[in-house]
Structures are given as C-alpha cells and as structure tokens.
Amino acid sequence: MxxxxxxxxxxxxxxxxxxxxxxxxxxLIFIITGIYYKLVIFGKIPLPADLLVASYSPWFDYYKLPVQNPLISDAFSQFFLWKHLAVDIFKSGNWPLWNPYSFMGTPLLATYHSATLYPPNLLLLLPKYWGWGLFIFSxxxxxxxxxxxxxxxxxxxxxxxxxxxxxxxxxxxxxxxxxxxxxxxxxxxxxxxxxxxxxxxxxxxxxxxxxxxxxxxxxxxxxxxxxxxxxxxxxxxxxxxxxxxxxxxxxxxxxxxxxxxxxxxxxxxPQLLPSFELTSKSIRINEGYIGEFNYGLLTTKDAFxxxxxxxxxxxxxxxxxxxxxxxxxxxxxxxxxxxxxxxxxxxxxxxxxxxxxxxxxxxxxxxxxxxxxxxxxxxxxxxxxxxxxxxxxxxxxxxxxxxxxxxxxxxxxxxxxxxxxxxxxxxxxxxxxxxxxxxxxxxxxxxxxxxxxxxxxxxxxxxxxxxxxxxxxxxxxxxxxxxxxxxxxxxxxxxxxxxxxxxxxxxxxxxxxxxxxxxxxxxxxxxxxxxxNPFVDQNIIFPEVSEIKILQEKEGVFRVGREHAEILPPNTWIAYNLQTYEGYDPLYLLEYGEFMNFLNLGKFETGGTSRYAELSSNYKSPYLDIANVRYFIATLRDSTKRIPGEHLDSKFTKANYKLIYKGRSFALLENPNALERAYFTPSIEFLKEKQVKKVFEEDKEHDPRKKVFLSESLNLDKVTGKGIVKIVDYSPNKIKLQTSTQQSEVLVLADKFDDGWEVTVDGNPTKIVKANLIFRAIKVPPGKHNIEFYYWPKSFDIGLKLSTFTIILLISSTLIFLKLKRF
Structure with a gap:
C-alpha cells in the first residue's frame, strides 16, 4: 500500500x-504548553529555589541539590516574595502599601518593580505555588x-x-x-x-x-x-x-x-504617583552601578x-x-x-x-x-x-x-x-x-x-x-x-x-x-x-525547617538579625513573616541607606550606598537594641572556617548574646538588651537631623536606649519613660496599641518613619515626628488611651481618587458609544 x-x-x-x-x-497555546511540560505534566515551578536551599543555611543542612542556574536569585529574593506579600495583604481586605518585614519597614506598592497592582497577580491566589507557575507561563x-x-x-x-x-x-x-x-x-x-x-x-x-x-x-x-x-x-x-x-x-x-x-x-x-515619590527619595538617585560596567553597553563580540x-x-x-x-x-x-x-x-x-x-x-x-x-x-x-x-x-x-x-x-x-x-x-x-x-x-x-x-x-x-x-x-x-x-x-x-x-x-x-x-x-x-530556566519541586520553595520554626513560635513583635554569611539572604525572611533591619531593593529610602552606612562604618555617608542593606560586622550595637533586634542567626564553622562546625564568629562571642539553639550549621542567639517595639523613652531632646548625626558619629558615650532625639518639638519639657504600652494588633498598614501613663510621655515606635504614616489617639489625629532619625514618636497624654498608626500616603490617595473618577468616566463613555452604535 x-x-x-x-x-x-x-x-x-x-x-x-x-x-x-x-x-x-x-x-501557539499547544506549543507554549509543550515547552512548559515540566509545569503542566510534573507540577514543577519555574523558580530558582534550588539555588536558595542548596546555598544558604539552614536549608542546605536538609537539601543537597545540584543548582541549575546560579544567576537569577532575584526571582526568589525579590519578585516572588513581593507579589505573594501583596496578594496576602489584598486577601486581608487592605491595599498592599507597606512591607513591615524589610528595612525596618518600607513602602511596598510604591516600589515600582513590586508590581503589586498588576492584574495577572490574581493567579497567585491559586493553591500552593501553581499560581506562580501560571503567572510565569502567562x-x-x-x-x-x-x-x-x-x-x-x-x-x-x-x-x-x-x-x-x-x-x-x-x-x-x-x-x-x-x-x-x-x-x-x-x-x-x-x-x-x-x-x-x-x-x-x-x-x-x-x-x-x-x-x-x-x-x-x-x-x-x-x-x-x-x-x-x-x-x-x-x-x-x-x-x-x-x-x-x-x-x-x-x-x-x-x-x-x-x-x-x-x-x-x-x-x-495610584501606582505612578507613589512610585515617583519614592524614587525621588531612594538610593537610586545616587546609585552608580551601571557606570561600573560601561553602562551595560554590549561589546562587538556579543553580536555572536x-x-x-x-x-x-x-x-x-x-x-x-x-x-x-x-x-x-x-x-x-x-x-x-x-x-x-x-x-x-x-x-x-x-x-x-x-x-x-x-x-x-x-x-x-x-x-x-x-x-x-x-x-x-x-x-x-x-x-x-x-x-x-x-x-x-x-x-x-x-x-x-x-x-x-x-x-x-x-x-x-x-x-x-x-x-x-x-x-x-x-x-x-x-x-x-x-x-x-x-x-x-x-x-x-x-x-x-x-x-x-x-x-x-x-x-x-x-x-x-x-x-x-x-x-x-x-x-x-x-x-x-x-x-x-x-x-x-x-x-x-x-x-x-x-x-x-x-x-x-x-x-x-x-x-x-x-x-x-x-x-x-x-x-x-x-x-x-x-x-x-530551572523548574523545581514545590516542596523546596521556602520549605519549613525546625530552625526557622523556632523563631516563628517566639511571642511578641521583634526583629531578627543575621551574620553576614550564607544565611537567609535579604528579603527571604518575608516568606516566614519574620521582620529584620536588612533588605534588598534598588528603591529603598536613601536616609535608611545612610543609617545602614552608620551601623557599618560609623558615618552617615550617602556615597557607596548599596541596594543591599546588610550589616557586615557590627553585631553589638545599641542602635540594634533600640531597633528591637531580639534575635541573631549565626553560622557554625570548624577550625578552618568551613561550614558546618562548632564555633561561632568571634564578634558574636564578644557580644555576650545568649545561645538558645544550636544546630548542625545554624545557631540562634538572643539579645538581652533589645528594647520592645514600642516603648516610652526616659529622656528626649529636640535636635535638627544634621546635629543628631554628629552626636551619633562623635559622641561615643551617647546611649540611644536612654535618650531619644526628636526631629520636631512635641511641646514636652520632661518625660519619665514610665508607663505601660501594649501592641494589640500589628499588620502591614495598621498598628494598634493601648497605653497607660501617669503623665504626658513620648511613645517611640521602632518602625521606619515615612510621611505616609498617620496616627490617632482615641480617634483624634496627632502629630508624628522622627525619633533617632528613622523611627516614629508621638506625644501621649496621661491616662489610658487607644493609639492607632495607619499608613495612607497622600500620593496614593490622590491617585486612587483620580483613577476612580477615570473608571467612572470610561464606563459612562462606553455606555454612550454603545447606545450610538459606534462601539
């Protein structure tokens, strides 16, 4: 035949x-689906999580995996986390305006590349990590x-x-x-x-x-x-x-x-106005990384x-x-x-x-x-x-x-x-x-x-x-x-x-x-x-391990620090709802970058500010105490400095932190000097920011735990620091506290100050000022009070109203053109 x-x-x-x-x-649908066969047939997710668990403690104690591509870590250290955080906040009935987990708090929606308002993000509502897989597939x-x-x-x-x-x-x-x-x-x-x-x-x-x-x-x-x-x-x-x-x-x-x-x-x-505002105040205006590589201009041989x-x-x-x-x-x-x-x-x-x-x-x-x-x-x-x-x-x-x-x-x-x-x-x-x-x-x-x-x-x-x-x-x-x-x-x-x-x-x-x-x-x-592009099993995407679970089970609101080593890289804490002073973002606030330079170098320098806000060595600092850094994670090395081992970095042993857990390559330490997230300060002084920086740099006897510098006067001559403060609710855009004092006091909230934050005392708006350059402080009258901090930046408010009006205008126009049969 x-x-x-x-x-x-x-x-x-x-x-x-x-x-x-x-x-x-x-x-085309058939071809693209075939190319994504690892997702469609085997349920593997397009995310370089193999790099995360194979390269960083505590995960590498549990996972011994070959890494397909070591180049694209930004996928798991930025975009995956930001989008899931935004979706989680949306699910709670709020706008994803603030990220409380990195940089002691930082704008989320205003960070343009977080793309929190991008409609296909809705795919992330799907169970497990199928949503991310379909988002990339889309x-x-x-x-x-x-x-x-x-x-x-x-x-x-x-x-x-x-x-x-x-x-x-x-x-x-x-x-x-x-x-x-x-x-x-x-x-x-x-x-x-x-x-x-x-x-x-x-x-x-x-x-x-x-x-x-x-x-x-x-x-x-x-x-x-x-x-x-x-x-x-x-x-x-x-x-x-x-x-x-x-x-x-x-x-x-x-x-x-x-x-x-x-x-x-x-x-x-609602996206552009906050993003323009943040960009103008971010490290990006001083960052010159592209000049280091000839602006990223390709060479002739790249044509091949x-x-x-x-x-x-x-x-x-x-x-x-x-x-x-x-x-x-x-x-x-x-x-x-x-x-x-x-x-x-x-x-x-x-x-x-x-x-x-x-x-x-x-x-x-x-x-x-x-x-x-x-x-x-x-x-x-x-x-x-x-x-x-x-x-x-x-x-x-x-x-x-x-x-x-x-x-x-x-x-x-x-x-x-x-x-x-x-x-x-x-x-x-x-x-x-x-x-x-x-x-x-x-x-x-x-x-x-x-x-x-x-x-x-x-x-x-x-x-x-x-x-x-x-x-x-x-x-x-x-x-x-x-x-x-x-x-x-x-x-x-x-x-x-x-x-x-x-x-x-x-x-x-x-x-x-x-x-x-x-x-x-x-x-x-x-x-x-x-x-x-690596496609990985879902069970290695930010997996639960006992070391991290110990931190998650700790009571109260606190921050965690880490040794500058192969441990939980910046932003990855978000996946476990753990807060830290570190972060990774080319658009975080410049004044916070200066503060991190001070922690590392002892000086408030703008030049050299990196998109990685990390503490490199000064783990024993009173400025970490006032930032509510209660726990530290450190590596355990042998005598040749290799992981795993029995020895902590000498900087931690000198800090006299309390060892509360010891694993194979992972140690958890407690800082007994850490202050609470919200506290009444025993001493205040009004100084301009330039003068405060000078004191911090030059006065080695200054103890920020005992005295707070305010950027503006709160019309108080004397405070005692005595009183009771309780955090009733802590969420990304809103923080509720209850206080009780005998006289007027200054309450410090050790979260990053931003112009978008407002505060009410018993429902009445009150003034909020900077404390110690980066935190928030308010005046609390005597007696018992309910205090609420909430984040609602004016740029977003204006954008939201303008967008709502435009949507109404377009719907009305559509109805008119339909009626005129010109649609």
Whole structure:
C-alpha cells in the first residue's frame, strides 16, 4: 500500500485547518504548553529555589541539590516574595502599601518593580505555588498571542506568524528574565498596544480606543520602569507614524491617541504617583552601578550570541566567559532567524511598516552596543531611559527582529522565494564555518607557539586573559556546532526536495520544507529556554525547617538579625513573616541607606550606598537594641572556617548574646538588651537631623536606649519613660496599641518613619515626628488611651481618587458609544 495518498490527504486536511482564524492561537497555546511540560505534566515551578536551599543555611543542612542556574536569585529574593506579600495583604481586605518585614519597614506598592497592582497577580491566589507557575507561563503565552494578533494585520502565512510569535516569546531576554516576571510581562503587551493603535487609526471604533488604554495600563502596571518607558515611546512614535497624514481625521486620531495616553496615566496614577515619590527619595538617585560596567553597553563580540546562544559559554554549564553576565546580554533569537534577518535587509519588499521596524531594530542595536552615540546618551543620564543597563534595549531588538522575521518568511512562502532564502542560509552557514575555522586555527597556532620554551613566558600574560584563553576557544567552537548543524540540515533537506523526481508535488514539498524550517526555530528556542530556566519541586520553595520554626513560635513583635554569611539572604525572611533591619531593593529610602552606612562604618555617608542593606560586622550595637533586634542567626564553622562546625564568629562571642539553639550549621542567639517595639523613652531632646548625626558619629558615650532625639518639638519639657504600652494588633498598614501613663510621655515606635504614616489617639489625629532619625514618636497624654498608626500616603490617595473618577468616566463613555452604535 502506497503512503503517498495518505500523506497527501493529511497535508490537505492540515492546510484546511491552517486557514481557520483560530488555528494559530490554538497552535501557539499547544506549543507554549509543550515547552512548559515540566509545569503542566510534573507540577514543577519555574523558580530558582534550588539555588536558595542548596546555598544558604539552614536549608542546605536538609537539601543537597545540584543548582541549575546560579544567576537569577532575584526571582526568589525579590519578585516572588513581593507579589505573594501583596496578594496576602489584598486577601486581608487592605491595599498592599507597606512591607513591615524589610528595612525596618518600607513602602511596598510604591516600589515600582513590586508590581503589586498588576492584574495577572490574581493567579497567585491559586493553591500552593501553581499560581506562580501560571503567572510565569502567562508571560510567554501573552507575548506569543499578542504578537500573533498584531501580525494578523500584515502577515497572511500562518507559519510566518507562528515563527515570529515564538521568536518574540522565547528570544533573548524574554528567556533570561523569564522567572523575574516583570520586564517580559511588560513588553508582552507592546504588540497589543500597536495593534490597538493600528485598528483605531483605521476604524476610529471606540472599542479599540478602550483596548489601547487597557493594554497600556497593563504595560505600566507590569513593573519594569525601563521597558515600560521604551514601550511607551515606541507606542507614541507608532501613533504618530500611523497618522502622519495631512487630513482632519488623522489630526483627530492623534488627539484621541493623546487622550488615551492621558486617561491611561490617570488610571495607573495610584501606582505612578507613589512610585515617583519614592524614587525621588531612594538610593537610586545616587546609585552608580551601571557606570561600573560601561553602562551595560554590549561589546562587538556579543553580536555572536544573537544566533549562537552559548558562543561565549553559559552560566548553567559554568563556562560563561563573555561580557557582564549572560542574563543581561543574551540576544539569542534562534540560529535560523539570521537568514530571515538577512533576507529582510536584502530581499524584503520595503514599505512603511517594514521601514518602521527596520529603523526600530537598528536604533535599538545602536543604543544597546558600545559606540559614540550610545556613550553620549548614557553619559547624559536621561531619567528612566538610562537608569539601568543599556543591554535591556535587547527586549526591543528581539521584538523588532521577530516582526521582520515574520515579514520575511511570509514573503518567501507567498511569493515562492525559497531560492533567496537558501542564499541567506548559505551566507549564514559560511559565516559559522568561518567562525569555526578561525577558532580552530587560533587554538592550533597558540598551542604550536606555546610549545616553544622561548615563547612560553611571553605568552603567559596574554593566555591568562579570558578573551585569549585557549581552552575557552574550544568552548566557543563546540557551541557553534548547533548553528552549523541547523544550516546544514536545512540545505540538505532543500537539496533532497529539489532533486526529488516528484515534480507535481513541488508545492506540497515546499510546504513541508517551511514547516520543518519553522519547527527548527521552535526547537532551537525551546532548547535555549529550557536550558536556562530551572523548574523545581514545590516542596523546596521556602520549605519549613525546625530552625526557622523556632523563631516563628517566639511571642511578641521583634526583629531578627543575621551574620553576614550564607544565611537567609535579604528579603527571604518575608516568606516566614519574620521582620529584620536588612533588605534588598534598588528603591529603598536613601536616609535608611545612610543609617545602614552608620551601623557599618560609623558615618552617615550617602556615597557607596548599596541596594543591599546588610550589616557586615557590627553585631553589638545599641542602635540594634533600640531597633528591637531580639534575635541573631549565626553560622557554625570548624577550625578552618568551613561550614558546618562548632564555633561561632568571634564578634558574636564578644557580644555576650545568649545561645538558645544550636544546630548542625545554624545557631540562634538572643539579645538581652533589645528594647520592645514600642516603648516610652526616659529622656528626649529636640535636635535638627544634621546635629543628631554628629552626636551619633562623635559622641561615643551617647546611649540611644536612654535618650531619644526628636526631629520636631512635641511641646514636652520632661518625660519619665514610665508607663505601660501594649501592641494589640500589628499588620502591614495598621498598628494598634493601648497605653497607660501617669503623665504626658513620648511613645517611640521602632518602625521606619515615612510621611505616609498617620496616627490617632482615641480617634483624634496627632502629630508624628522622627525619633533617632528613622523611627516614629508621638506625644501621649496621661491616662489610658487607644493609639492607632495607619499608613495612607497622600500620593496614593490622590491617585486612587483620580483613577476612580477615570473608571467612572470610561464606563459612562462606553455606555454612550454603545447606545450610538459606534462601539
């Protein structure tokens, strides 16, 4: 029985199905779900929790695991925790405004990259950690589906749309930033924004006006300021581009688009206004980390990684030897995307759409790579645009390349230009062969010269440099082979098809060839995606261990400190509802950064303030006592300083803290001098902040436990410090206390001061001032009183009212347009 009729029948049916409008959507969902098979089938979660439990005490006493990727710890030390904290606060019926667990308290919603108001966060309501898994999955799926929708306006070929969508969803930083869940989510909405602009410009239908606002709101709430800024300017330029016509309707469209931007800004003002306020007071205004690495501008050799993902190695295989780090500099879009990009430059029919995305691609590459233009731009320090590494412009590069690749493949398929495609494949193949030969010849020549005793000493210095290290050249050669194999297979398959005697089946054979070509792109990018991103068992995501449970069972409100070592890294305390003075965030308050510098160095310095607020050595400090630091966690080491062991760090033994628990590598100590979270101070003095800093730095006899400096007068001459204070309720945005005193006293709450905090005594608003530079203090009249601190910043209040008004306005407008049948 001949297989030819069966194959022809299958191809005919497949062709018929591919013509259905819903087919690309179903196929993309199927492909993305298949790529996430570890989540869908095995229930593994995309989070580098293996790095957490294998690298830090007390978990590494229980878990001996290989670490897949040591590079992406921010996923578990920032974004995962902030989003779950926000959802937990929402579940309690409150806005996620304040994080009480880090930095002695810090704004949560105002921290822009926490993205607490981003609607897909609702997925985190799902049990266990399935919500996080689906949240990350949704990023890839949204990116693929929105680009497919945009391409449906211009690209007829289903295969071309699928290829472009997969390149965008998995290419470059969309993979390496995946588990952070911010930048990828942000740019995933850019295709929908452009689609809305395009459709509104063509039809002026109100539904596309609403869709534009909705998609821009999602962009701004996704939580990455740099990518949001890039995307906003691209949308603005595309809006001008679409309506650059001298006619009334074009001018009117521009007005509508401007109105959409304004309404979007109003809707997201509960996020933007607090974020602008916090940023202006954060360490970010003085942080110069991007300058240390040449602003993150890519080197020429990073261009290889666009089409050979691991040319300079990979952190997963522990052999990366490129510039900066892999996660920030990988622009990989698939080896077979290179021929499509070359086709777009040489053969693609140029029109205004092609010109726009070619120009966008070129501009993004100029701004990503080191050159005089990019150097000038980053030295001017334009807010938002140049606030982080330049390499993050690769998000835009991948976006524009994916569209150009789809345009190219569409023209190749529809106009039967396979010959031109093969030319670009041959060019790419030749380029890879040239790289391979160059690497092998260099390796051979270096070894030949190195064998000479005369040359050994001369070459030693050069061969020790990473870019001339001979063994690493072999890594690059090996990692060039996947691209070489793909190009070779494509050429071989095309050759077989061409020499096949079945001429009447040429068209169907070409369809088969294009399917294989697209499949190679999908498989190549899937390999890149799965190699980089760890999927872990749910039981190792912030697991319960006895050492941490001991702290959780302690009564009262208190803070925990730690040795500056391999223990509970900053922010991870949030998962266990433990409060600390440490934290990790590029947007925490600058004045708190200065205070941490004082704890570490004895001086209130602004320069050198790090996004890591950690105590490095001064574990015995009265300023920790007044911060309610009741417990410390320390490592146990042997005589060679290795973990585990029997010995504490000498700084802890000198501090005379009480040892209350001793494990294999983990010790828990109690600070007997720690004050309560809320207390009455026995002595006060009003001093300006500059004078207080001077006293703290110079007066070594000053005891902050016995005397509190107030930033403003509370009209009290004398206090006794006597009285009773009880914390009745302690929650992120609200703290309730009961007090009893014989006379007017000053109550100190050892939580971070912020202008958004208000306080009432028996329901009556009262004045709140800074105590000892960073804490809160109020005057409490004699007698028994109920005191309530609550956090409700004015910037959020204004934003919430403005957003509510805008929502009402849009609902009313929608009803009007529906009635007029112009929706």
């Amino acid at each position: 001949s297989l030819r009729p069966i194959i022809n029948n299958l191809l005919d049916k497949l062709t018929a199905y591919t013509k259905l409008p819903i087919f690309p959507v179903i196929l 990023q890839t799926l949204i990116a693929a589906l929105t680009l497919n929708l945009l391409l449906s306006l211009w690209v007829k070929s289903t295969l071309a749309r699928i290829a472009g969508s997969i390149i965008f969803a998995l290419g470059g930083l969309m993979t390496t930033w995946l588990e952070l869940g911010t930048a990828g989510h942000a740019i995933a909405w850019l295709p929908l924004i452009i689609y809305s602009i395009e459709k509104f410009s063509q039809t002026t239908k109100f539904r596309f006006f609403l869709l534009l606002i909705f998609s821009m709101v999602l962009l701004f709430l996704a939580g990455n300021a740099q990518i949001t800024t890039f995307s906003f300017f691209i949308a603005l330029l595309y809006g001008l581009f679409c309506n650059f016509k001298v006619s009334k309707i074009s001018h009117l469209n521009l007005i509508y688009l401007l109105l959409a931007f304004i309404l979007m800004a109003a809707l997201v003002s 990684k666009f089409f050979m993902a691991d040319f300079w190695g990979n952190p997963v295989t522990r052999n990366y030897w490129g510039f900066l780090n892999y996660a920030e500099t990988s622009g990989f879009v698939g080896s077979l995307t290179l021929p499509l990009l070359l086709f777009s430059l040489v053969y693609l029919k140029k029109n205004v759409k092609v010109a726009f995305f070619l120009l966008l691609c070129l501009t993004s590459l100029i701004l990503s790579f080191d050159n005089p233009i990019s150097q000038f731009l980053y030295r001017t320090e334009i807010p938002l645009l140049t606030s982080s590494y330049a390499s993050r412009m690769l998000f835009v590069s991948v976006f524009s390349i994916s569209i150009l690749a789809a345009f190219s493949l569409n023209q190749i398929i529809l106009r039967k230009q396979e010959g031109k495609l093969i030319k670009t494949v041959i060019w790419s193949w030749a380029a890879v062969i040239g790289c391979l030969l160059g690497l092998l010849l260099t390796y051979y020549q270096f070894n030949q010269i190195y064998k000479s005793s005369y040359a050994k000493d001369v070459l030693a210095t050069y061969l020790s440099r990473s870019d001339l290290n001979v063994p690493l050249l072999i890594i690059s050669a090996k990692n060039s082979l996947p691209a070489f194999i793909q190009y070779s297979l494509v050429l071989l398959i095309f050759l077989i098809i061409k020499i096949s005697p079945l001429k009447k089946f040429d068209e169907k054979k070409l369809k088969f060839f294009y399917i294989l070509f697209t499949l190679f792109i999908i498989l190549d990018l899937s390999r890149y995606f799965l190699k980089f």
